Amino acid sequence: MTTTSLTQSRGAGRAGDKVFSGAALAAGCLILAVLFGVALFLVVQAIPALVASPDKIQGGEGFFAYIWPIVIGTLIAALIALVIATPISIGVALFISHFAPRGLASGLGYVIDLLAAIPSVVYGAWGAAFLAKEISPAYDWLAKNMGWLPIFQGPASATGKTILTAGIVLAVMVLPIITSLSREIFLQTPKLHEEAALALGATRWEMIKMAVLPFGRPGIVSAVMLGLGRALGETMAVALVLSSGALTASLIQSGNQTIAAEIALNFPEAGGLKVNTLIAAGLVLFVITLGVNMIARWIISRHKEFSGAN
Numbered sequence: 010m011t012t013t014s015l016t017q018s019r020g021a022g023r024a025g026d027k028v029f030s031g032a033a034l035a036a037g038c039l040i041l042a043v044l045f046g047v048a049l050f051l052v053v054q055a056i057p058a059l060v061a062s063p064d065k066i067q068g069g070e071g072f073f074a075y076i077w078p079i080v081i082g083t084l085i086a087a088l089i090a091l092v093i094a095t096p097i098s099i100g101v102a103l104f105i106s107h108f109a110p111r112g113l114a115s116g117l118g119y120v121i122d123l124l125a126a127i128p129s130v131v132y133g134a135w136g137a138a139f140l141a142k143e144i145s146p147a148y149d150w151l152a153k154n155m156g157w158l159p160i161f162q163g164p165a166s167a168t169g170k171t172i173l174t175a176g177i178v179l180a181v182m183v184l185p186i187i188t189s190l191s192r193e194i195f196l197q198t199p200k201l202h203e204e205a206a207l208a209l210g211a212t213r214w215e216m217i218k219m220a221v222l223p224f225g226r227p228g229i230v231s232a233v234m235l236g237l238g239r240a241l242g243e244t245m246a247v248a249l250v251l252s253s254g255a256l257t258a259s260l261i262q263s264g265n266q267t268i269a270a271e272i273a274l275n276f277p278e279a280g281g282l283k284v285n286t287l288i289a290a291g292l293v294l295f296v297i298t299l300g301v302n303m304i305a306r307w308i309i310s311r312h313k314e315f316s317g318a319n
Contacts, residue, residue, distance in 0.1 A: 048295065055289035057282060065282055072286065076293055078256035082172060082265035083294070086247065087240040089176025089260070090183055095233055097180075098187035105188075106195040107217060118192060125185035133249030136178035141169030141250060144177075148261040162259040170252040173260035175267075178246050183236035190235065194228030195221055227309040234305035238298055244269040268294040 063071035101121065105114045145167065152163030165171075198221045206216040222229075247270040254264035272287050279287055 051288060051292040051295055054285055055292045056285075058285040058289040061282055061285075066286060067283070072289060075286070076268075076290055079266050079268050079271050079290065080293060080297070081256055083241060083267040083269070083297070085260075085265065086172055086176045086179055086251075086267055087237055089173060090179035090240040091233060091237055093177065093180035094184045094187055094236060098184050098232070098236075099191055099229065101184075101188050102191035102195055103217060103221070105192050107213065107221065118189075121185045121188050121192075123185075124181075125189065129182065129243060130245045130249070132178055132182050133246035136174060136246060136250040137170065140178065141174050143169075144174060145169035148173075151261055159258040160260045163261070165261045166252065166263045168252060168263070170250055171261050171263060172251060172265040175247045175251040176260075178250050179240045179243055182243065182246060183239050186239060187232045187236045190232035191225065191229055194225040194232075198224045230305055230308050234301060237301055241294065241298055241301070242269050243267075244273040248273050 058066065058072050061072070063069060063074075066072050066075050068075045101117075105118050105121075109117060145165070148165035148169060148171065149163075151161040152165040155161040156163050202220040202224065203216055206220045207213075211219060247267050251265065251267070251270060252263040253266040253270065253274070256266075257264040268290050272291055275283070276287050
């Protein structure tokens, strides 16, 4: 290669770097601009509901009295989903990455990824038409034998459309997300770490505890928080499965509601101040989701030593 052609090649490379750098910067700025625009829209549209007279808000006690039971219901449903889905997802991810034969692991991984592509309305229809009816006898048993616990206090819902059913449906929905991300993280564990643990006499499970799980901790947190975001914002599945009502501590009675389902069910027929109230509810959900992501980033930053960069 001549000096002239080498110089031209380097110049073209620098030009390509500048184009790519500018495109990446523009994409990052665009995301921030869109996020700022959404936040600004929510704040502007929510102000009338926030400053309105309490008797003009649904319930007649003001916006915050209206929104806090729905916030509690949203958090309960999301918490149920994570409690059920997280251990199952991590177990399935470990099975695929470290225990299953290669052929089975490949097929199972494909099925898990396929579950994430199923529309939420399908999960909601399954929950309303099948799961709620089949799980209703279990709720009767819980109310009869464990009704002394506030969360299982009866009478149980005859339809099975409760916050617990909604949480189970959400768990099924977030399970493929957490599983897929955790599986990819586990597969990236340095082989030298695994082989060193096995060479020291560790069993496979001990190797996973010493090498795989510490390495994948930030990834697991990220996967769980991504699943939490899906659970917090899910609309159609919850709207189909949950018989909404007043806030109650019992998970097997009819009642409770989530912010996303509240907006979806009421927005088409809303008008005037009711629209502003629902948008204000969306602003609350926006703030909750933003706070969850900030907490996740903080947790991950505390465990940088396990990121594999060292």
